[in-house]
Structures are given as C-alpha cells and as structure tokens.
Amino acid sequence: MINLKSISKAFEHRSVLKNVNLAVAAGESVFVCGINGVGKSTLLRIAAGLLAPDAGAVEICGRDMAKDPEKAKPRLGLISHKSMVYTDLTVLENLMFFGRLYGLADPRRRAEQMLDDLGLGAYRFDRAAILSRGMMQRLAIARALIHKPAVLLADEPFTGLDSKASAHLAAVLEGFGDTDHAVLMTTHDAAVGVRCCRRVIVLHQGGIVFDAPTEGIDAIAFSTDYVAYSGGAS
Amino acid sequence: MRYFLTSLRAVFMKDIVTELRARQVLPTMVVLGMLIVWVLRIACETAAGSTAIIGPVAFWIAFLFAGLLAQERSFATEEQNDCMDGLLLAPIDAGTIYLAKLLVNIVMLCIFEIIIVPVVIIAFGLRIGGHWPSLIGVLLLGNIAISSVGTLFSAIVQLCRTRGSLLSILVLVVLAPVMVPATFALLLKFGAIPAELAGTGALAFVGTFKTAVGYMVVFDAVFVTASWLLFGFAIKE
Numbered sequence: 001m002i003n004l005k006s007i008s009k010a011f012e013h014r015s016v017l018k019n020v021n022l023a024v025a026a027g028e029s030v031f032v033c034g035i036n037g038v039g040k041s042t043l044l045r046i047a048a049g050l051l052a053p054d055a056g057a058v059e060i061c062g063r064d065m066a067k068d069p070e071k072a073k074p075r076l077g078l079i080s081h082k083s084m085v086y087t088d089l090t091v092l093e094n095l096m097f098f099g100r101l102y103g104l105a106d107p108r109r110r111a112e113q114m115l116d117d118l119g120l121g122a123y124r125f126d127r128a129a130i131l132s133r134g135m136m137q138r139l140a141i142a143r144a145l146i147h148k149p150a151v152l153l154a155d156e157p158f159t160g161l162d163s164k165a166s167a168h169l170a171a172v173l174e175g176f177g178d179t180d181h182a183v184l185m186t187t188h189d190a191a192v193g194v195r196c197c198r199r200v201i202v203l204h205q206g207g208i209v210f211d212a213p214t215e216g217i218d219a220i221a222f223s224t225d226y227v228a229y230s231g232g233a234s
Numbered sequence: 235m236r237y238f239l240t241s242l243r244a245v246f247m248k249d250i251v252t253e254l255r256a257r258q259v260l261p262t263m264v265v266l267g268m269l270i271v272w273v274l275r276i277a278c279e280t281a282a283g284s285t286a287i288i289g290p291v292a293f294w295i296a297f298l299f300a301g302l303l304a305q306e307r308s309f310a311t312e313e314q315n316d317c318m319d320g321l322l323l324a325p326i327d328a329g330t331i332y333l334a335k336l337l338v339n340i341v342m343l344c345i346f347e348i349i350i351v352p353v354v355i356i357a358f359g360l361r362i363g364g365h366w367p368s369l370i371g372v373l374l375l376g377n378i379a380i381s382s383v384g385t386l387f388s389a390i391v392q393l394c395r396t397r398g399s400l401l402s403i404l405v406l407v408v409l410a411p412v413m414v415p416a417t418f419a420l421l422l423k424f425g426a427i428p429a430e431l432a433g434t435g436a437l438a439f440v441g442t443f444k445t446a447v448g449y450m451v452v453f454d455a456v457f458v459t460a461s462w463l464l465f466g467f468a469i470k471e
Contacts (some may be wrong), residue, residue, distance in 0.1 A: 071325075082315050082319050143320065
C-alpha cells in the first residue's frame with residue numbers, strides 16, 4: 001500500500017535520507033523510530049506528498065505521488081502533533097470543509113458520523129479553539145479519516161496527550177491497521193509504538209538499520225534499549 | 235470541473251467565515267484607510283486647489299496599504315496549526331487555492347472600497363457626475379491588480395521569516411507599473427489633468443484614459459494567469 005522507492009533527501013547539503021526503501025503492505029502497521037533529526041518526520045512528509053524527495057518515488061496504493069497526486073492523495077490521511085484544523089470554524093464546519101476538499105458526496109452526514117464515533121458529537125457547534133488538547137487530537141483524527149483513506153500516516157500523534165487521550169488514540173490506530181489498511185507511525189514513546197504496531201523499523205544515519213515484526217519484542221525492554229541507544233532523548 | 239468549483243467554493247467560504255468571525259482584517263483596513271484619507275486631506279489645506287489631484291491619489295494609497303494588510307492575513311490562518319499541510323494533503327489543485335484566496339482578497343478590498351470611496355469623494359469634494367461606471371471599472375481593475383500580486387507574494391513570503399516587511403517591498407515594487415496608469419486614469423476622470431495634456435510629456439506612455447485602462451486590463455490578465463500557474467511552485471517546500 002505504501003511503497004517508498006530509493007528515497008533520498010538532503011537539506012542544505014546535509015543528507016537526511018539515503019536511498020531508503022520501504023514497503024508497507026495492507027494489514028501492516030509500521031513504527032518508525034530513530035533519534036531526533038534522523039529523518040522520521042521527513043520520511044512521513046515525503047510519503048504524504050508534502051515534501052518532494054531529491055531522488056526516488058512514492059507510491060500509495062499503486063499510484064505515484066509525483067505523477068498522479070490526484071489519485072494518490074485521497075488514499076492517505078495524516079495525523080501529526082499539529083491538528084491542521086481551523087480554530088475559528090466550528091468542529092462540524094472543519095470536518096465538512098475537509099470533506100468537501102476530498103469531494104465527498106454528503107460531507108455533513110459523514111462529518112456527523114465521525115463526530116459521533118469519536119465522542120465529539122456534543123461539541124459539533126463549538127469553535128475548535130475551545131477544545132482541549134485531547135479533544136483537538138480527536139478532531140484531527142476525524143479530519144484525517146473523513147475521506148476513509150486506505151493509508152494512515154501518524155507523525156508524533158501522541159505529543160501532548162494525557163494517558164486517557166493516548167489510550168484512545170492507540171485504540172484508533174490499532175483498529176485502523178486491519179487487512180484493508182496500512183499505518184506508518186513515528187512516536188518518541190518506543191513502548192507505545194511497539195504496542196500499537198506490528199512491525200518496527202529503526203532509522204539511523206539516513207538508512208533503515210533494523211526491521212522486524214513487533215511480535216515477540218518486549219515493549220518495555222525495547223523502550224529501555226532504545227532510550228539508552230538514543231542517549232536518553234529520542 | 236465540478237470538483238474545481240466545489241473546492242474553490244469550500245476554500246472561499248472557509249476564509250470568508252473565518253474573517254467574519256475573527257474580524258481581524260476589515261476593521262484594521264478601515265481604520266488605516268480613514269487615517270490615510272484624513273492625513274492627505276489635512277495636507278491639502280496647505281495648497282489651494284490641490285484636492286482634485288490629491289483626492290484620486292488618496293484612493294490608491296489607501297487601497298494599496300489596506301490591501302497589504304488583508305493579503306498578509308490571507309495565509310496566516312493556514313500557518314496556524316499547520317493548516318496549509320491539511321490543504322495540501324487534499325487532492326485540490328494549488329491553482330484552485332490561489333483563485334479562492336484571490337477572490338477572498340478581492341471581496342475584502344471591494345467591501346473596503348464601498349466604505350472608503352464615499353469618504354474620499356466627500357472629503358476632497360470630488361465631482362463624479364456621469365463617470366460612476368468608469369470610476370468603478372478603474373477601481374475594480376486596480377483591486378484585481380493589487381489582490382493578484384499580493385496573494386501570490388503573501389504565499390511566497392509565508393515561507394520566509396521576515397514576512398511583513400518583505401511582502402510590502404515585493405508587492406509595491408511589482409505593482410509600480412500598474413499604479414501609474416491607475417493614478418493617471420483617475421486624475422483624468424476627475425479633471426485634475428486637462429484632456430489636452432493627456433499623452434504628452436511624462437504621461438506620453440500612458441496616453442489616453444482608454445490606453446491607461448488597457449494597460450490595467452493587460453496587467454491583470456497577465457498577473458492573474460501567471461500567479462495561478464506559478465502558485466504550486468510558490469507553496470512547495
């Protein structure tokens with residue numbers, strides 16, 4: 001579903017990604033980890049089509065992101081630590097706006113359904129500005145999933161969330177990674193990443209140095225090793 | 235075509251609703267416009283008979299600077315919460331985003347003009363007579379010129395850190411060629427320049443009222459088309 005082919009990216013002569021190849025199949029959820037500045041967010045932004053790679057190609061469900069963005073973009077959704085919602089619009093208006101951008105036939109109906117599913121129904125006519133961080137992240141999830149994407153990219157989605165909101169988001173991510181969908185996620189919390197995903201890759205010095213299923217990996221031990229490896233700051 | 239219109243309308247309505255709720259741009263534009271008109275009117279008191287010259291000029295000074303205020307805001311809402319990423323994730327064409335933002339800026343400047351034009355006419359005692367259609371036409375052409383250039387550069391400058399001052403410099407420099415015929419057209423309409431002087435001396439290149447309007451039409455057509463085509467490059471990281 002996600003196919004990153006020979007991706008390279010440099011910022012002002014500093015090479016961040018060097019010939020990275022990554023394929024994520026339907027039903028897979030992949031946790032990307034690595035130390036700060038290793039290129040995790042860059043990789044996700046390239047996969048989302050927000051950043052053009054210096055070399056290589058991105059395919060989402062077989063559609064080339066550079067050559068056929070109109071077909072590739074509707075197949076993916078992105079959650080990040082920023083909500084990408086308009087604080088002066090109401091919760092419902094935000095979702096209807098994005099629904100229209102994705103060409104939904106009945107954006108209001110779909111938006112109402114998403115709000116009910118995510119427990120935001122009571123806030124539908126409130127401005128997004130009044131939402132708490134946890135509620136805002138639920139709205140961000142609704143925004144990312146309004147068009148029923150096949151691929152979900154999540155870039156540090158747990159940042160700033162309390163334990164309840166984190167658990168809710170983890171449940172959403174786990175529920176999304178079924179046989180028809182794929183997830184590519186980064187988080188600074190290695191234990192959460194291992195628990196939420198079925199495969200883990202480690203980025204180091206521009207390339208993938210570790211790639212294994214999370215089954216059988218002890219999340220706590222992995223997290224401890226990871227913190228030690230990254231010098232205490234991921 | 236249907237998706238183009240739906241997405242254009244969605245972005246346009248979103249920006250209009252956002253501005254109506256936030257009320258950040260229009261009140262500031264009106265206050266700035268009033269201040270400019272008031273200062274220029276005071277200046278006219280020092281030289282008898284100068285109102286016919288300064289009055290038409292006051293239109294463009296007020297529109298230019300008030301327009302800059304509106305355009306600077308047009309991408310500020312997209313920067314908050316990384317909303318620009320949300321827009322770019324959707325399959326919407328970058329040119330459609332530009333056209334929607336351009337329409338919003340044109341509407342904002344039109345509302346501003348509806349408020350400021352009567353103020354300028356009264357303050358400077360300008361006589362419009364039967365020239366209303368041509369006055370509205372020239373103002374609308376100037377509005378499109380200011381908005382088309384301002385919207386494009388607002389997006390480009392959004393990626394820079396020195397945005398405010400840089401936007402003013404870029405827009406004013408690019409708009410200079412269209413401001414000459416725009417000012418000339420109004421001076422001619424309000425009788426500040428005798429018709430027999432049109433097309434002579436320093437005014438030779440703008441020629442008559444019709445050629446001045448022609449320059450404005452060409453400028454608008456070129457800049458709207460070029461900006462629409464270039465917008466995708468302007469907003470790419």
